[in-house]
Amino acid sequence: MPDPVLEVRDLRVQFPGRHGTVTALDGVSLHLNAGEILGVVGESGAGKSMTGLAVQGLLEPPGHIAGGEVWLNGRRIDQLSNRQMEKIRGREIGAIFQDPLTSLNPLFSVGSQLEETIRLHLDMTRAEARARAIDLLRQVGIPGPKERIDHYPHQFSGGMRQRVVIALALAGEPKLIIADEPTTALDVSIQAQIIALLRRLCDDLGTSVMLVTHDLGVIAEAADRIAVMYAGRMVEIGPVREVLRQPTHPYTRGLMDSIPALGRRVAHLTQIDGSMPRLDAIPDGCAFNPRCAHVGPRCRRARPALMPTGAGQNACWLTHGGVA
Amino acid sequence: MIVFLIKRLSNAALVMLAVALMAFMIFRFAGDPVELMVNEQTTQEQRQELRERLGIDQPVLMQFARFVGNAVQGDFGISYRNQESVMSLIAERFPATFELVILATILSLVVGVPLGVITAIYRGRWFSEAVQFASIIGVSLPSFVIGILLILGFSVSLGWLPAFGRGEVVQFGWWSTGLLTHSGRMALILPTVALSLYQITLVMRLVRAEMLETLRSDFVKFARARGVPAWRIHYRHALRNCLMPVVTMTAMNIGALIAFALVTETVFQWPGMGLLFIQAITFVDIPVMAAYLVIVSFIFVTLNTLVDITYALIDPRLRDATT
Numbered sequence: 001m002p003d004p005v006l007e008v009r010d011l012r013v014q015f016p017g018r019h020g021t022v023t024a025l026d027g028v029s030l031h032l033n034a035g036e037i038l039g040v041v042g043e044s045g046a047g048k049s050m051t052g053l054a055v056q057g058l059l060e061p062p063g064h065i066a067g068g069e070v071w072l073n074g075r076r077i078d079q080l081s082n083r084q085m086e087k088i089r090g091r092e093i094g095a096i097f098q099d100p101l102t103s104l105n106p107l108f109s110v111g112s113q114l115e116e117t118i119r120l121h122l123d124m125t126r127a128e129a130r131a132r133a134i135d136l137l138r139q140v141g142i143p144g145p146k147e148r149i150d151h152y153p154h155q156f157s158g159g160m161r162q163r164v165v166i167a168l169a170l171a172g173e174p175k176l177i178i179a180d181e182p183t184t185a186l187d188v189s190i191q192a193q194i195i196a197l198l199r200r201l202c203d204d205l206g207t208s209v210m211l212v213t214h215d216l217g218v219i220a221e222a223a224d225r226i227a228v229m230y231a232g233r234m235v236e237i238g239p240v241r242e243v244l245r246q247p248t249h250p251y252t253r254g255l256m257d258s259i260p261a262l263g264r265r266v267a268h269l270t271q272i273d274g275s276m277p278r279l280d281a282i283p284d285g286c287a288f289n290p291r292c293a294h295v296g297p298r299c300r301r302a303r304p305a306l307m308p309t310g311a312g313q314n315a316c317w318l319t320h321g322g323v324a
Numbered sequence: 325m326i327v328f329l330i331k332r333l334s335n336a337a338l339v340m341l342a343v344a345l346m347a348f349m350i351f352r353f354a355g356d357p358v359e360l361m362v363n364e365q366t367t368q369e370q371r372q373e374l375r376e377r378l379g380i381d382q383p384v385l386m387q388f389a390r391f392v393g394n395a396v397q398g399d400f401g402i403s404y405r406n407q408e409s410v411m412s413l414i415a416e417r418f419p420a421t422f423e424l425v426i427l428a429t430i431l432s433l434v435v436g437v438p439l440g441v442i443t444a445i446y447r448g449r450w451f452s453e454a455v456q457f458a459s460i461i462g463v464s465l466p467s468f469v470i471g472i473l474l475i476l477g478f479s480v481s482l483g484w485l486p487a488f489g490r491g492e493v494v495q496f497g498w499w500s501t502g503l504l505t506h507s508g509r510m511a512l513i514l515p516t517v518a519l520s521l522y523q524i525t526l527v528m529r530l531v532r533a534e535m536l537e538t539l540r541s542d543f544v545k546f547a548r549a550r551g552v553p554a555w556r557i558h559y560r561h562a563l564r565n566c567l568m569p570v571v572t573m574t575a576m577n578i579g580a581l582i583a584f585a586l587v588t589e590t591v592f593q594w595p596g597m598g599l600l601f602i603q604a605i606t607f608v609d610i611p612v613m614a615a616y617l618v619i620v621s622f623i624f625v626t627l628n629t630l631v632d633i634t635y636a637l638i639d640p641r642l643r644d645a646t647t
C-alpha cells in the first residue's frame with residue numbers, strides 16, 4: 001500500500017490561557033490515501049475545524065501543536081516555521097472555507113486572486129498563469145470563464161463564488177484539500193452540485209479531500225471513509241458503508257439515530273442525552289462516559305485508545321474487552 | 325457612473341446654496357454696514373452712494389441673488405475695514421494656508437499610515453505599546469500648547485527654526501510659495517509639525533483599528549491558507565481594504581485642518597486665511613467673514629464630493645451599485 005497523502009498521529013493542540021491550559025485536541029489520529037475523501041463529523045466544538053487548522057499550521061496563537069506528528073506526502077510538517085508552511089499552504093494543501101461570501105478579497109478580481117495563487121506556487125509567467133486561471137474556472141464549472149475572470153467577487157452568486165474558492169484551492173495543484181463545511185452557507189439546491197464537483201475533481205485529479213461537514217447525507221454520498229470526533233478526540237473511523245450501517249461506537253450510533261433519515265443535519269443531537277463536556281471539564285477515562293448507555297467502571301477509569309475493529313478503528317471498551 | 329456624478333454634483337450645489345444663505349444672513353443681522361464704515365463727517369449723499377455701491381438699497385431677494393451671482397464669479401464685495409476687494413485679500417492669504425495644510429496632511433499620512441500598520445501587525449510588542457501611549461499624549465495636548473512648546477524648544481532654546489512668519493516667498497502670479505527658498509522651508513517646519521501631530525495620531529489610530537479588523541477577516545485567513553506570504557497579506561490585501569476610510573478621513577480632515585489652522589496660524593503668526601479671519605472678527609469685517617465661511621465650506625463640499633467619487637473608483641462594489 002502506498003504512503004498516505006496525510007497522516008496525523010496522536011495530535012494534541014493546546015491553548016495556554018489565564019485560567020490554565022485548554023487541550024482542544026487530544027490524541028487525534030487519521031490518515032488520507034491518495035484520491036480519497038475522508039468525511040469528518042461530530043458535534044459543534046468537537047475539534048473538526050481545529051484539526052484542519054493544525055494540519056495547515058494556521059492555529060491562532062497562543063494555540064499550538066503540543067504533541068503528536070503531522071506527515072504530508074512523506075514529510076513531517078508539524079514543526080516547520082511559518083515561512084516554510086507558507087510554501088506548503090496552497091501548494092501542497094488547498095483550503096476551502098465555509099463562507100464563500102467572505103473568503104474572497106472584495107477589492108481584487110477573481111482572476112487576480114487566482115493568478116496570485118498560481119504564480120506564488122507554480123513557476124509560470126503572467127500569461128501562463130492567466131491561461132491556467134481561465135482553465136481552472138472552466139474546470140469548476142463557471143460559464144464564460146474568459147469574461148468572468150476579470151469580474152469581482154460580488155458579481156458572482158454564492159454557489160459560483162464557492163466554485164471560485166474551489167478553483168483557488170486547486171490553483172497550486174495540491175494533493176490534499178481541506179474543506180471545512182464547504183456547503184453549509186449555500187442554498188440546499190446548490191449544495192449537491194458543489195459536493196458532486198468536489199467528488200469529480202477528486203476522481204479526475206487524484207486529489208484527497210478532508211471534508212468537514214454536519215451533513216451525514218453529504219458523507220454518505222461523497223466520502224470514502226468517515227471520521228467521527230468527540231470532545232477533541234477521534235472516536236471512530238472507518239469506511240463509510242460500514243460505519244453508517246453498523247456504527248461500533250455508542251456516540252456514532254447516537255449520531256445516526258438522531259437523524260430519522262440521512263440527509264438531515266446533525267446540528268441538534270437531541271437523541272443523545274446531555275451535551276458535550278467543556279474542554280476544561282472532560283471526565284476521566286472515556287470522554288463520552290457521562291452520556292453513554294453502556295458505561296461501565298472501566299470507562300471511568302481508563303481512556304480507550306483508537307483500536308482496530310473490523311475494517312476501521314474505534315475508541316470504546318465495549319468492543320475491546322468489555323467495560324467492566 | 326454618469327448618473328452618480330450628476331447626483332453627487334447637484335447635491336454639492338444645493339449644500340453650497342444653503343451655506344451662501346447663511347453667509348448672507350450674517351449681513352442682514354449684523355446691522356447697517358454703512359454705519360460701521362463711515363464717520364460723523366460723511367454726508368448723506370456719500371452714505372447713499374456707498375449704500376448703492378454695496379447694493380444694500382435693494383429688496384432682500386435681489387440682494388441674495390446678487391450675492392450668489394457675485395460669489396460664483398469670486399466677487400465677495402469689498403472689505404469694510406480697508407475697502408479692498410475681499411477676494412484679493414483672500415487670494416493673497418490662501419496659498420499660505422494651503423501650503424501649510426497640504427504639507428501637514430502629507431506628513432500625517434507618511435507618518436501615520438506606517439505607524440498604524442506596524443502597531444497593528446506587532447500588537448502587544450513593547451514598541452507598539454510605546455507608540456500607542458505616545459499617541460494618547462498627542463491627542464490630549466491642545467494644538468496651541470504643542471505650538472508653543474515647539475517654539476520654546478526649537479526657536480527659543482535651540483534657535484534652529486524661526487518662530488513666526490513665512491520667511492521669504494517666491495511669487496507666481498497671485499500664488500506665493502515658501503517651498504522654494506531656504507528660509508521659507510525652515511519657516512514651514514514648525515507650523516506643519518504642530519498642525520499635523522493631532523492628525524498623525526488620528527490616522528495612526530484609524531489605520532491600526534482598520535488593520536486589526538481586516539486581519540481578522542475571513543479573506544485574510546483564506547489568503548493565508550492559499551499560501552500568500554505574510555508581508556503580501558499585510559501590505560496588499562489588508563492595507564488596501566483599510567485605505568477607504570483613510571482616504572475619507574484625510575479628505576474630510578483637510579477641511580478640518582483649514583479650520584484648525586486658525587489656531588496654528590495665530591500661534592506662529594502665519595499670514596494665512598485663518599489669521600485674516602481672526603483679524604476680520606476683531607473689526608466686524610462682515611464681507612471677509614462671509615467670504616471665509618463660503619470658501620471654507622466650498623473646500624469642504626468639494627473634498628466631500630471628490631471622496632465619494634474616489635470611493636467609487638477604489639471599491640468595485642460601489643462602482644456597480646451606482647451605474
Ligand SMILES: Nc1ncnc2c1ncn2[C@@H]1O[C@H](COP(=O)(O)OP(=O)(O)OP(=O)(O)O)[C@@H](O)[C@H]1O
Binds near residue numbers: 042
Ligand atoms: N482560542 C481558543 N482558545 C481556547 N479554546 C478554543 C479556542 N478556539 C477554539 N477553541 C475550542 O476548540 C474546540 C474545537 O473547536 P472547532 O472549531 O474545531 O470545532 P468544530 O468541530 O469545528 O465545531 P463546528 O461544527 O461548530 O465548526 C471548541 O470547543 C472551541 O471552544
Ligand code: SF4
Binds near residue numbers: 290
Ligand atoms: S468506552 Fe465506555 S463510556 Fe466510552 S463509549 Fe465505550 S462504552 Fe461508552
Ligand SMILES: [Mg+2]
Binds near residue numbers: 048049180
Ligand atoms: Mg468548525
